[in-house]
Amino acid sequence: MPVFLKGVGITLELTAAALGIALILGFLLALARLSTIRPMVAIATTYIEVVRSIPVLVLLFLSYYSLGQVGLKLSGPVAATVSLGAFYATLYAEIFRGGILGVDRGQTEAARALGMGRRMTMVRVILPQAFFSILPNATNQLSNLIKDTSLVFTLGVADLMFQAQAASATTFQPMDMLLLAGMIYFAFYLILSKVLARWEINVQRSRS
Amino acid sequence: MFHIVALYTGVLLKGALKDVVLTVVSSILALILGALGAIGRIYGGPIVGGAIYWYVEIIRGLPAILQLFILYFGLSQFGIDLNPLSAAVIWLVAYGTGYAVEIFRAGIVDVAEGQHEAAKALGLSRFTTLRKVIIPQAFVSMMPNLTSFLVLQLKNTTMLYLIGYADIMYQARLGADATEQPGPLYLMVAVEYLVISAAIARIGSRVERRIAAYR
Numbered sequence: 001m002p003v004f005l006k007g008v009g010i011t012l013e014l015t016a017a018a019l020g021i022a023l024i025l026g027f028l029l030a031l032a033r034l035s036t037i038r039p040m041v042a043i044a045t046t047y048i049e050v051v052r053s054i055p056v057l058v059l060l061f062l063s064y065y066s067l068g069q070v071g072l073k074l075s076g077p078v079a080a081t082v083s084l085g086a087f088y089a090t091l092y093a094e095i096f097r098g099g100i101l102g103v104d105r106g107q108t109e110a111a112r113a114l115g116m117g118r119r120m121t122m123v124r125v126i127l128p129q130a131f132f133s134i135l136p137n138a139t140n141q142l143s144n145l146i147k148d149t150s151l152v153f154t155l156g157v158a159d160l161m162f163q164a165q166a167a168s169a170t171t172f173q174p175m176d177m178l179l180l181a182g183m184i185y186f187a188f189y190l191i192l193s194k195v196l197a198r199w200e201i202n203v204q205r206s207r208s
Numbered sequence: 209m210f211h212i213v214a215l216y217t218g219v220l221l222k223g224a225l226k227d228v229v230l231t232v233v234s235s236i237l238a239l240i241l242g243a244l245g246a247i248g249r250i251y252g253g254p255i256v257g258g259a260i261y262w263y264v265e266i267i268r269g270l271p272a273i274l275q276l277f278i279l280y281f282g283l284s285q286f287g288i289d290l291n292p293l294s295a296a297v298i299w300l301v302a303y304g305t306g307y308a309v310e311i312f313r314a315g316i317v318d319v320a321e322g323q324h325e326a327a328k329a330l331g332l333s334r335f336t337t338l339r340k341v342i343i344p345q346a347f348v349s350m351m352p353n354l355t356s357f358l359v360l361q362l363k364n365t366t367m368l369y370l371i372g373y374a375d376i377m378y379q380a381r382l383g384a385d386a387t388e389q390p391g392p393l394y395l396m397v398a399v400e401y402l403v404i405s406a407a408i409a410r411i412g413s414r415v416e417r418r419i420a421a422y423r
Contacts, residue, residue: 043288053405055363057377062398065390143269150271154370161274168281175282182270182278189269 007163014080014149014159019142022084024090033097044132056148059083064155068197080152084145091141099134100126103128111194135200143192160184212392216383220393223376224400227365231374235361236302239354240306241301247338255293260309267306273367275303280371290375296365304361309355315346348419355412359405366401378398 032044051059062087064079074082103126111121153162163179167175250259251311267275279302280295290298319342327337369378384390 004403050402053402055366057366058398058401059393061380061390065384066392066394067285069389069391110298131414147271150273151367161271164274165277169265175278175285178282182274185271185274186266186269189265191381193265193386 003167004160005162006181006183007158007160007181010077010157011146011149011159011161011205014077014084014152014157015142015146017081018084018088018149019145021081022145024093025085025089027096029089029093030096030100033093034100038205048090050139051086054087056084056087057151057154058154058167059087060151076152076155076157080149080155080157084152087148088141088145091144092138094140095134095137096130102133103129106201132200132204136197138202139192139196143189146188146192150185158182212383212387212389213396215392216379216396219379220376220396220400221366223379224404227368228404230296230300230339230365230368231358231362234297234304235358238302238304238308238361239357243306243312244317245305245309246312249309250316251334258333264306264309267303272303272343272364273370275299276367276371292371295371296368296373299363300364300366303364304357304386306307307360310351311357312346314353315350316342318349319345320355351412351416351419355409355416358408358412362404362408363401 009044029044033039033048034039054062054079060080060083063083064075064076067074067079084126106131108121110120111125116124149159150161152159153165160181164177167177171177224262245260245263248256249264252260276295276299279299280290280292283290323341323345324337327341365375366377368375369381372378376397380393381405383393387393
């Protein structure tokens, strides 16, 4: 059981680090796609389309083994964080883009008419309104991210799935160990999908 | 590097073909079960509906790889030893069904309430309403989700090498170990998945357009 908890810790650390990368990179990608500069739109669109189509497991292997071959040796946890972050950035980019586009055009026009600059309009007017509309999708992807961290055991990172595997091998009771790990994953899923969803509904209701 | 590409293209393509076949077969089964599940979830009352609800939640709440391992390694604890192929099919169908139920449910719920009422007012039975009124309309709004469903199933096949199923990923790993050249091999895997996903997306949007025109 203590090894499982250690595994949970690593799973959560990985999730947090990858989420950080995904949010920042995703936001930049969304802005690039919405910009009026042609090459930036093209680069962001290509990145999103390409990376999104590659399975996470292949991305993990690419960043761990393939980059290693060309001299860029990443450690297991770093490779895991980078590839999960890079993959989820594409998903968050689309969520952000949808959220920003979802804010009524009149809001931008009104802000501009009041003499706000483009940046100020974005930060003060668009983003606060987009924030609550993207929350459900954003938490949904977060629970997917937690689940996908289970793949990093293939790089030897000692996350929850890794510990469950190791414990199966030593105890010869794979079902018990896998179910125990499953219950932990499921608890996270329930917290994110039920508790947060309820909170979001309350927030949205109080705002409208 | 290029001789590796030349050497392994054939093997990898063969592995990819296995993945595609597996994806298609398991998706068809999962979609049939998913449609039935969605109908059960909506019209099945608290017991059937509740059971399906929790089935979907468990499938969506657990990491895919964990579910595969429960089938393949977990069941062996009770003396049930599945071979890689049957474990792969059961897993893909069971997992896909969980997602398919949600897609069909959302599609059916999406059809306006007025349609149900109109069909009832015309005296259509529940089954006829479903078959002639609701499902054709639900299908239109479901199309984009169906495309991403297929891509999801396809991507999940990458994990099958972990139970020793000889697909593209398995071949790439063998090759990477044998040649000590993981770089080009995993890149080729990535490209093959890119091409197949792009093909699915292309077919999906074409079908979508055709259905929209028919509407």
